[in-house]
Amino acid sequence: MWCVVVVCVALAAAASSVTAEAGPQVWRVEAPGHHIVLRSLENEGLVDVLGSVTSHSKVLVERSAKERVSRALSEAQVEHKVEVEDVLPLIEQERQHIRHKRSTRFTQNVAQPMDWTSFHDLDDIEGFIGWLNATGGPFVQVANAATTQEGHKVLVVRITDPNSPGPKKKVWIEGGIHAREWISPAVTSYIMYQLVTNPAWQELLQVADWYMVPVANPDGYEFSFSSPRARMWRKNRRNNGNSGQCRGVDLNRNWDFKWGVGASNNPCSETYMGPLAFSEPETRGLQFLMSSVRDIDLFITFHSFGQTILYPWGWTRTAPANSRQLKRLAKKFADTVREVSGGSTDYEIGGSGPLYGLASGATDDWTYGVLGVPYSYTIELPDQGTYGFLLPENRVSSTVMETAAGVHCMVGFLANAGQCARRRARNPHNRIFG
Ligand SMILES: *[C@@H]1O[C@H](CO)[C@@H](O)[C@H](O)[C@H]1NC(C)=O
DSSP states (O other): OHHHHHHHHHHHHHHHHHTSSOOOEEEEEESTTHHHHHHHHHHTTSEEEEEEOSSEEEEEEOGGGHHHHHHHHHHTTOEEEEEESOSHHHHHHHHHHHHHHHHHHOOTTOOOOOOSSSOOOHHHHHHHHHHHHHHHGGGEEEEEEEEOTTSOEEEEEEEOOTTOOOOOEEEEEEOOSSTTOTHHHHHHHHHHHHHHHOGGGHHHHHHEEEEEESOSOHHHHHHHTTOGGGGGOOSOOOOOSSTTSSOOOOGGGOSSSSTTTTOBOOTTSTTBOOSSTTOSHHHHHHHHHHHHHOOOOEEEEEEESSOEEEESOSSOSSOOTTHHHHHHHHHHHHHHHHHHTTTOOOOEEEEHHHHHOOOOSOHHHHIIIIIOOSEEEEEEESOSSSSTTSOOGGGHHHHHHHHHHHHHHHHHHHHTOSTTOOOTTTOTTOOSOO
């Protein structure tokens, strides 16, 4: 047994020596009140909160910040333990696998289908969108919501059935607003694939128009594939001026609703809210398209990790007016995922403020509070923190499938179609809203 451990350590050391210096560590932080001290450390740019539950959080701590963070936690009487000595070797492992896949199976910049057995970079996803557009005919339209600082397009794919007269629900799904949450674009693109190719989704196309944003933060997403150091990148790649030291805006803190609540005004922080609300082309472009679509019924943004389905508000602990309906629809999702995963994936349902601590400028509070989208959710995809962002690739296909099934049920319930349709005969006027 010791031998095995020693070999592992030796391999890890070898892998990290390739990248010259030791990388950041993952700490597990617990104790009541840990959210508050972490939030202030995060605002100072000293830690990067990877994920939280009520009892503990996992944070990324750079070597250079170790002592200051440790001191601040001790002063606040908050316990911590080092869970991962160095994340770089883990990232190296993931990268070697992806490189291998890419070189054997994918060529760049070509319209082609995709698989969901591994993670894909921006080129692959754009190639997939090209393929979907070419395959889907009149069912698929691609719009460009914005052009980023680095010249990428923020693509919005509208998937509709032009032969069904409606009325239809409108569903908007956002993926990839945080760069490192790779499972999010995977889930979003998989739902797109189902809508266009799977007969079991046809009924939902007849009753709903789908607006899909697989990668809301293309600059950040591409960057997160560029090197082991970049893998944990969250923000976009805005040049914040400070001699290039600290780049990026947290796009999920940049929306113009309660902007600044629970966000940082420090450009070095992972939760930097930007110089102004909607300062970023990505959020500006997306809000413009969403506003012009009008009357969106359901909004979902996919994040990772945590296995929670969150409804507004993020900026206050007060429950929103229709929280009962929000919970009911969230339960459709959670119950379906539990069933499809054979009981292995359990979601917690709650308000994002009460569950995660107050933060706003996020897409879901904006869609709910400004656009008036009655059903707005943030779904924190698996896992619960064992791997966090470094979800193993063998979890990709089961995660995308169970999540898509959950979304299928939510939309079916809303639009009264498919397996989760409410019983029409019994309750003909049972409309959830309006
Ligand atoms: C989508 O397909 C249409 C028609 O075939 C084409 O004109 C358009 O350039 C395509 N857009 C993308 C983004 O591939």
